[in-house]
Amino acid sequence: MIKLLRYLKSYRKESILGPLFKLLEASFELLIPLVVAQIIDVGIPNEDVPYIIKMCLLMVLLGIIGLVCSLTAQYFAAKAAVGFSTVIRRDLFAHIQSLSYSELDQIGTSTLMTRMTSDINQVQNGVNLVLRLFLRSPFIVFGAMVMAFTIDIKSAGVFAVTIPALSVVVFGIMLVSIPLYRKVQARLDRVMQITRENLAGARVVRAFNKEADEIAAYDQAGEELKGVQVFVGKISALLNPVTYVMVNLAIVVLIWVSGVQVDVGNLSQGEVVALISYMSQILVELIKLANLIISFTKAIACGNRIQSIFEIQPGMKETEKPVVKMPVTDSVVEFHNVSFTYQGAKEESLSGIHFTAKRGDTIGIIGGTGSGKSSLVNLIPRFYDVTAGEVLIHGVNVKEYPFEQLRDKIGLVPQKAVLFQGSIRDNLRWGKKDATEEEMNRALEIAQAKDFVDAKENGLDSEVLQNGKNLSGGQRQRLTIARAVIKKPEILILDDSASALDYATDARLRKAIREMDPDITVFLVSQRAATIQYADQILVLDDGELAGIGTHQQLLDTCEVYREIYYSQFPRKESGHESNEPV
Structure with a gap:
């Protein structure tokens, strides 16, 4: 939390x-009991009405000045707290963007959302309260004690005993509460995770009749959160009653001691009232201070959680070199004995991968579930770094390229079609900011999306809801393909991105991509043998290893894994009938 205070500079x-x-x-508030004492000791005994009115007006003036000072302080505190949280939120978002997929996978989306929202809000509230009360409350507490000593030393001894005792209670409860609030936030993360998973996978939950199970899991997480919150709430709730009891006992003692002093003529009645007023001020301020400490404790716990994200350094460093001059070579993508292991995993996801993709080649990648197909293509745009070997583009290691230059040459269509809220036009411009309408229409034609976009009332300006929820699965996939091809990439990666398309549309799509640019190097990841069988080179993956590489016919002759996949989709009696379907 302390490190975050640099944002207040x-x-x-x-x-x-x-x-x-x-x-x-x-300061003005501390003067009011003295004015009241003067009214009691001077104005009332002498029946001096003008004096009483003058003192009352003075009290009103002190109140007005105090109000103006309070409003001004509220303005400056709010401005600092809101600005502080805004800068933190901006830098935290930028830092998250700099993290590699490995760190993002490890931290988790729900955790990052909690840090960006509720944690930062808690810190903002904590900073606001600290700026307004952290100096004010102790100042009044000790100021009231000092003023009491100026009135009567013996009576002020009650203050000298009460304030340290109260401080022990307040700060003791704070020290116990801090680690408990960390547990509260951790339980909140779990609730957020379950909520996010269920909202994102609502259809799956209902399809498998798992509503009751998910409700039970949510209830359990909620109960765990409630249990910790109730426990820490009980501890925090001790503050007010304990401080009330201690201060009220101190007032009783104060009245007794002051009464004795009045009897012997050392104190006036007005001064006794002033002493009791100062003790009441201490009570009010200690309650404020106790609530401040509770909020500040939460803010510290949340601030430490935010700082823990800032302390995670990107495991994948971008080169500091300027733009690399990309040599023109026929070998566009090369994998040299590449192995890759996900962070925290015990086994390799890819092992000993070696192949070369030449300019204009179509590379088909096929294999069973979990064989490493997506892991392989994610190494090309350097979403992850290899753990052994190297990935080259035009003979240069991908680590030597700045991220922007490397990824500007690559068009990626991920396995899960992701669209952003806005219009179809806005989503296509993710691929090319200054794309013309003609370029958009051409990209839609290639992606086989032109017909359904034209059928919409607003065409390219038709609304796309978050994640494209108002579009079918096939429509979302085709729009993500259009977004990738509009940038005219040198390398196009289709990661099982036509799974929701029928075979005829899939065939037309591959034909259109090939006709788009004969020099483009295409990586086709698919579970369908029909999609990749006409590729120039097919990589067969089995449990992270390259089980075979070659053309369709070569693999049928030499690769048992490929034969098993192919004949599971095409019965042997039909497999001899070769299709004339173009790539």
Whole structure:
């Protein structure tokens, strides 16, 4: 949390003026009991009405000045706190964007969402309260004690005993509460994770009649969160009653001691009232301070969680070299004995992968579920770094390229079609910012999406809901393909991105991609043998290893894994009838 305070440097003026105006307000508040004492000791006994009115007006003036100071302090504190949280949120978002897939996989989406939202809000509230009350409350507590000593030393001894005892209670409860609030936030992460999974997978939950199971899991997580919250709430709830009891006992003792002093003529009645007023002020401020400490404790716990994300350094460093001059070679993509292991995994996802993709080649990648197909293509745009071997593009290791230059040459259509809220036009411009309408229409034609886009009332300006929920699976896939081809990439990766398309549309799509640019190198990841059988080169993966490489016919003759996949989709009696379907 302390490291996050560097973000207050931009709001140094507000962070100083806010507490200062609060101290001014507190100073005027400490004067009011003395004015009341004067009214009781001077005005009332002498029946001096003008004097009483003058003192009352003085109290009103002190109240107005205090109000102005308080409002000014509130303004500066709010400005600093909101600006502080805005800068943190911006930098945290930028830092998350710099993390590699490995770190993002390890942290988890729900955890990052909690850090970006509720944790930052808690820190913002904590900073706001600290700027307004952290100096004001102790100032009034100790100021009231000092003022009590100026009135009567013996009576002020009650203050000297009460304040340290109260401080022990307040800070003791705070020290116990801090680690418990960390547990509360951890339980909240779990609730957020279950909520997110169920909202994203609502159809799957209902398809398998798992509503009751998911409700039970959510209830369990909610109960765990409630249990920790109730426990820490009980501890925090001790603050107010304990401080009330201690201060009220102190007031009883104060009245007794002051009464004795009045009897012997050392104190006036007005001064006794002032002493009791100061003790009441201490009570009010300690309650505020106790609530502040609870909020501040939460803010510290949340701030430490935010700082823990900042302390995670990207495992994948971008080269500091300027733009690399990309040599023109026929070998576009080369894998040299590549092995890859996900962070925290015990076994390799890819092992000893070696192949070369030449300019204009279509590379088919096929294999069983979990064989490493997506892992392989994710190494090309350097979403992950290899653990052994190297990946080359035009003879240069991908680690030598700046991210922007490398990924600008690659068009990627991920396995899960992801669209963003906006219009179809907005989504296509993710591929090329300055794309013309003609380029968009051409990309839609290649992706076999032109017909359904034209059928919509607003065409390219038709609305796309978050994640494309108002589109079918096939429509989403075709729009993501159009988004990738509109940039005219040198390398196009289709990661099982036609799984929702029928065979005829799939065939037309592959034919259109080939006619788009004969020099483009295409990687086709698919479970369908028909999709990749006409590729120039087919990679057969089995449990992360390259089980075979070659053309369709070569693999039928030499690769048992490929034969098993192919004949499971095409019965042997029909497999001899070769299709004339173009790639």
